[in-house]
Amino acid sequence: MSDDAAFEKFKTCAVEVLQVSPEAVVKEARFADDLDADSLDLVELVMALEETFDITVEEDELEGVETIGQAFDLVNAKL
Amino acid sequence: MIIGVNAGTPLRGRRVAIVGIGAVSACGIGAQTLFDGLMSGSFSEDRRIPGFDPQDYFGPKEVRRIDRFAQVSFAAAMEAYEDSNLSERDVDVERAGVIFGTGIGGMTTLTAQQMVLVEKGANRVTPFLAPMMMPNAGAAQIAMRLGWQGPAETVTTACAAGTHSLASAARLVATGRVDVVIGGGGESVMDPVTYAGFGNMTALSSSGVSRPFDVNRDGFVLSEGAGALVLEDMDHAMARGAKIYGEILGAASTADAFHITAPRADGAGARRCMELALEDAAITKEEVGHINAHGTSTPLNDQAEAIAITALFGQGTVPVTSAKGVTGHSLGGAGAIEAVASVLTIESGLIPPTIGLETLDPDITLDVVQGEARKLEQPIILSNSFGFGGHNGCVVIGKRA
Numbered sequence: 001m002s003d004d005a006a007f008e009k010f011k012t013c014a015v016e017v018l019q020v021s022p023e024a025v026v027k028e029a030r031f032a033d034d035l036d037a038d039s040l041d042l043v044e045l046v047m048a049l050e051e052t053f054d055i056t057v058e059e060d061e062l063e064g065v066e067t068i069g070q071a072f073d074l075v076n077a078k079l
Numbered sequence: 080m081i082i083g084v085n086a087g088t089p090l091r092g093r094r095v096a097i098v099g100i101g102a103v104s105a106c107g108i109g110a111q112t113l114f115d116g117l118m119s120g121s122f123s124e125d126r127r128i129p130g131f132d133p134q135d136y137f138g139p140k141e142v143r144r145i146d147r148f149a150q151v152s153f154a155a156a157m158e159a160y161e162d163s164n165l166s167e168r169d170v171d172v173e174r175a176g177v178i179f180g181t182g183i184g185g186m187t188t189l190t191a192q193q194m195v196l197v198e199k200g201a202n203r204v205t206p207f208l209a210p211m212m213m214p215n216a217g218a219a220q221i222a223m224r225l226g227w228q229g230p231a232e233t234v235t236t237a238c239a240a241g242t243h244s245l246a247s248a249a250r251l252v253a254t255g256r257v258d259v260v261i262g263g264g265g266e267s268v269m270d271p272v273t274y275a276g277f278g279n280m281t282a283l284s285s286s287g288v289s290r291p292f293d294v295n296r297d298g299f300v301l302s303e304g305a306g307a308l309v310l311e312d313m314d315h316a317m318a319r320g321a322k323i324y325g326e327i328l329g330a331a332s333t334a335d336a337f338h339i340t341a342p343r344a345d346g347a348g349a350r351r352c353m354e355l356a357l358e359d360a361a362i363t364k365e366e367v368g369h370i371n372a373h374g375t376s377t378p379l380n381d382q383a384e385a386i387a388i389t390a391l392f393g394q395g396t397v398p399v400t401s402a403k404g405v406t407g408h409s410l411g412g413a414g415a416i417e418a419v420a421s422v423l424t425i426e427s428g429l430i431p432p433t434i435g436l437e438t439l440d441p442d443i444t445l446d447v448v449q450g451e452a453r454k455l456e457q458p459i460i461l462s463n464s465f466g467f468g469g470h471n472g473c474v475v476i477g478k479r480a
Contacts, residue, residue: 019140041140043206051203 329360374401
């Protein structure tokens with residue numbers, strides 16, 4: 001899967017779980033400040049990503065993940 | 080209401096004004112829709128709330144993360160709040176509270192997540208399980224939206240929860256802890272597990288018809304719904320020129336201490352509860368113009384309630400009605416919905432008939448309002464609720480002469 005195709009799938013998950021507009025899901029966007037997402041939102045998002053991409057993300061891998069770009073890189077590295 | 084006993088003398092609390100009402104029920108959205116439904120006998124076939132759309136109350140993210148029981152509780156509470164015409168400057172948020180009951184809570188979420196656990200594994204169970212299923216979720220949502228920071232609590236006494244919540248809410252005003260409080264109850268457990276459980280205990284009507292006090296009654300009909308009252312210190316309400324529907328004059332709570340589901344056949348616990356509620360209101364039984372019965376349409380409840388009412392009031396002395404022929408039984412929502420119905424009974428001066436009742440059980444020695452609405456002769460109503468576990472709750476709603 002190309003990076004662009006993967007990001008589109010990632011974006012679909014984020015839009016669905018975080019209830020934000022697709023335009024808001026850019027790599028620079030910060031979960032807390034730009035997307036109004038708290039820690040439980042992130043847990044739900046990770047669950048959706050695991051299901052969509054058929055991957056597993058461990059809890060400690062999420063430490064320090066604050067932006068869409070960081071989260072996408074984490075997922076993309078597992079594909 | 081009595082808030083204490085001082086050297087043998089009851090200590091009277093502040094007067095508790097009813098200043099706002101709200102309901103969502105099998106009749107539809109709104110308190111007036113409920114009352115119109117009770118008068119005309121119109122309700123949804125499946126006893127869900129027709130026209131209820133959570134998006135009218137919550138953003139899309141919240142809709143997914145709040146169980147429907149809390150959503151319907153919130154809807155009734157917000158209608159009551161808007162009806163009260165309270166503005167932010169009327170309310171000291173630290174002296175404003177929420178007491179909102181439910182019989183069960185977020186059962187629908189719990190059973191759905193159990194399926195997720197089995198089918199997809201533990202890692203897929205929603206992190207929102209606890210805040211969705213907890214019975215206090217409704218009270219929390221209401222307090223959060225209004226920013227009210229006084230007591231926000233939940234009473235869970237099965238089918239008496241709505242009435243007990245109103246009683247606790249009223250007592251908070253009477254004791255002076257709060258100036259304003261939203262009291263009520265809500266329920267939505269229309270899931271297959273709940274139906275199976277109630278069905279297997281033979282509490283549900285097999286005919287699907289709710290017919291309180293009828294000789295052919297065969298159980299209750301499960302429904303969803305919520306009711307809410309805004310209660311306010313009378314002086315506070317009068318000072319801001321609020322519309323005052325009436326007062327919570329008194330309330331009481333007793334336990335049968337007998338059986339986990341069956342009421343005492345002699346209705347002693349229910350009778351004592353009614354008696355204490357009248358004492359709390361400092362009125363005589365002759366002043367009661369109407370009893371809004373628990374009247375679930377189960378063989379045991381209706382018989383025991385009739386015995387209790389007859390024992391206290393005498394045979395056929397007070398007109399009695401049950402709303403559940405129309406609303407079905409929304410468990411923790413029922414008492415609050417019926418309190419709203421009682422307020423509108425006083426407002427209109429008309430007692431709605433007991434819909435579904437065709438042939439009065441000859442063993443029921445009550446004056447059940449049947450067929451057509453009847454004039455309310457005295458504006459004081461006793462509303463009863465009795466819950467599994469033997470929990471009895473009574474509230475006295477009315478206008479003093």
